[in-house]
Amino acid sequence: xxxxxQLKDERRGKAGKMRDLGIDPYGGRxxxxxxxxxxxxxxxxxxxxxxxxxxxxxxxxxxxxxxxxVMGNLVFLTIRDGSGDLQFAxxxxxxxxxxxxxxxxxxxxxxxxxxxxxMTKTGELTLWADTFTMLSKAIHPPPSKWHGLSDVELRYRxxxxxxxxxxxxxxxxxxxxxxxxAVRDYLIGCDYIExxxxxxxxxxxxxxxxxFTTHHNALDIKLYMRISPxxxxxxxxxxxxxxxxxxxxxxxxxxxxxxxxxEFTMVELYEAYGDYNVMMERVEGMTSLAIERxxxxxxxxxxxxxxxxxxxxRRCKYGDLxxxxxxxxxxxxxxxxKKADELGIDHTKMADAVVVNVVFEQTVExxxxxxxxxxxxxxxxxxxxRRHPEDENIALRFEVYVNRMELGNAYTELNDPAVQEANFxxxxxxxxxxxxxxxxxxxxxxxxxxxxxxxxxVGLDRLVMLLTNSQSIRDVILFPLQRARRATEV
RNA sequence: GGGGGCGUAGCUCAGUCGGUAGAGCAUCGGCCUUUUAAGCCGCUGGUCACAGGUUCAAGUCCUGUCGCCCCUACCA
Numbered sequence: 368x369x370x371x372x373q374l375k376d377e378r379r380g381k382a383g384k385m386r387d388l389g390i391d392p393y394g395g396r397x398x399x400x401x402x403x404x405x406x407x408x409x410x411x412x413x414x415x416x417x418x419x420x421x422x423x424x425x426x427x428x429x430x431x432x433x434x435x436x437v438m439g440n441l442v443f444l445t446i447r448d449g450s451g452d453l454q455f456a457x458x459x460x461x462x463x464x465x466x467x468x469x470x471x472x473x474x475x476x477x478x479x480x481x482x483x484x485x486m487t488k489t490g491e492l493t494l495w496a497d498t499f500t501m502l503s504k505a506i507h508p509p510p511s512k513w514h515g516l517s518d519v520e521l522r523y524r525x526x527x528x529x530x531x532x533x534x535x536x537x538x539x540x541x542x543x544x545x546x547x548x549a550v551r552d553y554l555i556g557c558d559y560i561e562x563x564x565x566x567x568x569x570x571x572x573x574x575x576x577x578x579f580t581t582h583h584n585a586l587d588i589k590l591y592m593r594i595s596p597x598x599x600x601x602x603x604x605x606x607x608x609x610x611x612x613x614x615x616x617x618x619x620x621x622x623x624x625x626x627x628x629x630e631f632t633m634v635e636l637y638e639a640y641g642d643y644n645v646m647m648e649r650v651e652g653m654t655s656l657a658i659e660r661x662x663x664x665x666x667x668x669x670x671x672x673x674x675x676x677x678x679x680x681r682r683c684k685y686g687d688l689x690x691x692x693x694x695x696x697x698x699x700x701x702x703x704x705k706k707a708d709e710l711g712i713d714h715t716k717m718a719d720a721v722v723v724n725v726v727f728e729q730t731v732e733x734x735x736x737x738x739x740x741x742x743x744x745x746x747x748x749x750x751x752x753r754r755h756p757e758d759e760n761i762a763l764r765f766e767v768y769v770n771r772m773e774l775g776n777a778y779t780e781l782n783d784p785a786v787q788e789a790n791f792x793x794x795x796x797x798x799x800x801x802x803x804x805x806x807x808x809x810x811x812x813x814x815x816x817x818x819x820x821x822x823x824x825v826g827l828d829r830l831v832m833l834l835t836n837s838q839s840i841r842d843v844i845l846f847p848l849q850r851a852r853r854a855t856e857v
Numbered sequence: 858g859g860g861g862g863c864g865u866a867g868c869u870c871a872g873u874c875g876g877u878a879g880a881g882c883a884u885c886g887g888c889c890u891u892u893u894a895a896g897c898c899g900c901u902g903g904u905c906a907c908a909g910g911u912u913c914a915a916g917u918c919c920u921g922u923c924g925c926c927c928c929u930a931c932c933a
Contacts, residue, residue, distance in 0.1 A: 370902060371867050374884060418891085434894070441890035458890060474883075488891050511868040511882060513894045518868085520925045532868090576932065621932050622858090631933075766933095773933055826933060839926095850924070 374508050381471040382504040390468050394502035397479050400429045404450035410484055410492050420485035420495050428453060428494055429479035429502060431531060432472060434512055442469060443493075446478070447531065454493045455480055465499040474512060475505030523847055536842075542661055543831045543843055547614065549657035550634050550827065557649070559610040559636060564599035566592060566616065570806050573597025573751070576619040579629075592618035597751065597822070598809045600637050601780065604820050605812045612636035614827070625839040626772055629848050632827045637780070641821035643763050646777035647740050649823055650767055651678040654738075654830065661834060669770050669836055672736060680738040680767070685727065688741060693730040697723050697745060698760065706730075720747030735768035750790035750803040752778040753819075767825075769833055775825035782820070784813035 382392040401409075406426050413424060430448035440459035445452050457480070459466045472478065480496035487493050510516040515532040522529040522536075530537050551561065569588065571578045573595030581590050596615040603611045618630050634653075638645060658665055658676055665676045686697040695702040700719040707714040707722050710729050714722040723745050735741070742765035746754055749762035763779035781787055791805040831843040841847035 373902075374867055377884065436892045436895050437889085438892065438895075439889040441892085443892050443895080445893080454893080456891075460890080487893090489893070491891090491893065493891085508867050508883065511894095513882070514869045516868075518864095518925090520864090521868095523925090574933075617933090619932075622930080624929095624932085625927085627932065633933085776933075824933090829933080 371508075375506050378473055378504065378506045378508070381473065382506070384471055385468055385501060385504070388468050390501050392501055392504035394477070394479075394500065397429055397500060397502060399427055400479065401426045402450040403428060403430065403446065403448050403453035406453055406484065406494070407451070407492065413484065415484070415486040415492070417486055417488050417490045420483050422483045424484040425481065426484055426494060427479060427481045428455070429500075430477065431505075432474055432476050432478065433509070433531075435472065435474055440466075442472075444472075444478075447534075449537075454487075454491050455482070455496050456485075456487070456493050457496045457499065461495065461497045462499050468501060469499060473505060473508070475507070475509040476501070477503035477505075520849075523841055524849055526845055539831075539835050539837060539843060540845060542835050545660045546657040546831050546834055547632075547634075547827055549660045550653045550825075550830075551614070553653040553656045554610075554612045554634075554636060554649075557610065557652070559612045559638075560608065562600070562603060562608070562611050562613050564593075564596045564603075564613055564615075566618075568593050568599075570804065571595075572804050572806050572809070574617075574619075576621055579618050579620050594619050595633075595824070596635050597824070598806055600635060601817060601820075601822070602809065602812045604637050604639055604780075605815055605817045609639035609818070610637070623848065625841070626829065626832075628828065628840050628844055631840070631844075633824045634827055635822070635824040637820050637822045639818040639820045642779040642819070643742065643765050643777045643821050646821040646823040647680075647682065647765065647767075649821075650740075650775055650777075650825060651680060653825070654834075657830070657834060667834065667836070669833055670838060672770065674769060674833065675737060680740060682740045682742065684743050685741050685745070686743065686761075688731045688734075689723070689727055691731075692734055693726050695726070718747060720745040724748055732768070732771050736770055738767065738769045738774075740765045740767050749778065750793070751781055751787070753781045753783075754786075772829055772833075773826070774829050774833070775823060777821065777823035780817070780820045780822045782813060782817040784810050787813055 385392045406428060413421065415421070428446065430446035432444050433447045433452065434445035436443040442457045444455040444457065446455050457469050462469060479500040479502050480494060481498040482494040482496035485493050485495050510528060510532050516522055516528050567581070567590045569590060571591040571594050574597070576594045578591040578594050581592065583590055594617055596613050600611055600613060613635055615633050615635055616630055617633055620629065621627060623629065636649065654676055655678060667674055667676065689695060689697050693706050695706045697703070703719070703723050703726055704714055706726050710726065712725055714725070743755065743761045744764040746760050746762040749764045752762040752764045755761035755763055765777050766773050767775040788810045791803050791810070793803060828840050828843050831837070832840060835843065837843050
């Protein structure tokens with residue numbers, strides 16, 4: 368008996384035998400349970416010694432069987448719940464009438480037991496059970512009890528197996544929750560309010576990316592999945608909501624890589640009467656609080672390098688970095704194009720600003736390992752950004768890089784409706800996608816008057832990657848996009 | 858889009874020069890009341906991703922398809 372169907376039939380048969388014994392193999396409500404972590408905490412105060420069984424220290428614990436050691440009329444089970452593992456001991460003498468059902472248990476089943484806390488001869492904290500409750504029969508056998516699940520395709524396609532078979536995976540997602548909560552708490556502490564804006568948009572904007580398109584049947588209109596919440600959040604500034612943020616799932620119909628998933632999560636925020644310098648402090652502030660909540664300090668490993676998140680982070684002008692690493696001035700179009708030739712870039716159909724940016728990406732980005740704010744971008748690339756008061760060709764924008772990866776993007780927001788409208792109408796040559804798609808209602812909103820403001824977007828998946836030392840965005844997204852396969856396969 | 862790699866039992870993996878499809882764990886049957894991946898004895902279990910081709914003979918070589926991973930390009 369060993370093909371998958373045979374293994375499952377064996378387990379189905381055991382579920383049937385449990386029913387014959389009057390036991391529902393799928394259990395029901397089970398109350399007053401202690402987590403395995405809580406049991407450990409309690410045991411720490413009991414001063415147990417090897418061989419103790421404390422009949423006065425009772426506990427009820429539930430979880431999944433991940434290891435099973437049967438020694439005749441005594442069974443040791445390793446039970447896993449959301450907080451960790453704990454050993455159960457079930458002896459025929461103690462559980463009496465339940466013994467026949469216990470012999471029908473398999474790896475992967477969920478059970479619950481009441482028992483006395485104790486410690487075995489070898490010093491292992493153990494729940495010595497005297498009652499037994501069947502909570503769920505696993506029909507599909509779990510992966511290797513020792514190696515877990517290592518096939519990456521199966522790990523992503525069947526993440527639920529990955530999560531219970533590979534405990535470090537679950538910890539990454541616990542940390543993800545802590546990080547996102549820290550970001551929320553930080554912003555709430557700065558007097559922001561959290562809002563929700565449309566994910567289905569008739570006009571997409573706020574970023575340069577291809578959208579997913581869909582259709583609303585009742586209204587018979589074309590809709591786009593948002594690529595960014597930017598233009599809606601800025602409308603809220605017009606409405607007098609002076610500090611707003613949204614944890615926004617964005618959808619971009621682009622390539623997939625270790626740093627890109629078609630749907631990803633950003634926190635985007637706008638602060639009236641602020642500017643991009645304030646936004647730098649917001650990035651530092653939310654990251655610092657997340658690190659404090661996670662523990663582990665501000666110097667953290669990422670792959671082969673150590674990243675130092677101590678504030679303040681390095682602040683560098685875009686133009687200075689370009690001069691340092693490419694040896695050309697961002698305002699000298701001829702020199703930039705000559706450099707592009709050296710780099711083998713075909714720039715004949717690109718606007719000057721686009722060439723500058725391609726050269727920047729190829730020469731500078733590799734040097735941006737430690738957290739760095741790169742600020743004052745070529746204005747032509749930034750249709751939603753306010754111009755530098757002393758140089759029309761510079762936009763008050765920064766991107767923040769960590770480990771060569773863009774973590775966030777911020778502006779001193781453009782609030783002049785005439786300039787905004789002109790920017791929307793200008794199409795930049797050589798840019799595949801543009802963030803300058805005319806949104807007349809947004810221009811109208813600016814005409815009513817938007818306060819000067821700073822705005823920021825931070826890629827939360829990438830922040831989680833960095834802080835949890837995860838090398839792929841798929842390792843921090845529970846169900847990363849995979850090509851669909853028929854349910855009968857894999 | 859381009860390049861490279863991978864796909865063998867439920868899981869983790871071997872498989873040499875092309876010559877009978879293998880191991881551990883799990884399962885199944887025995888023994889076993891203090892184990893720690895329990896142990897011991899015994900037995901099962903395969904569309905070698907899929908479809909073709911070369912060959913006396915293909916898991917192995919060739920072509921195509923599907924899926925996944927990495928690099929690269931685009932992007933955030």
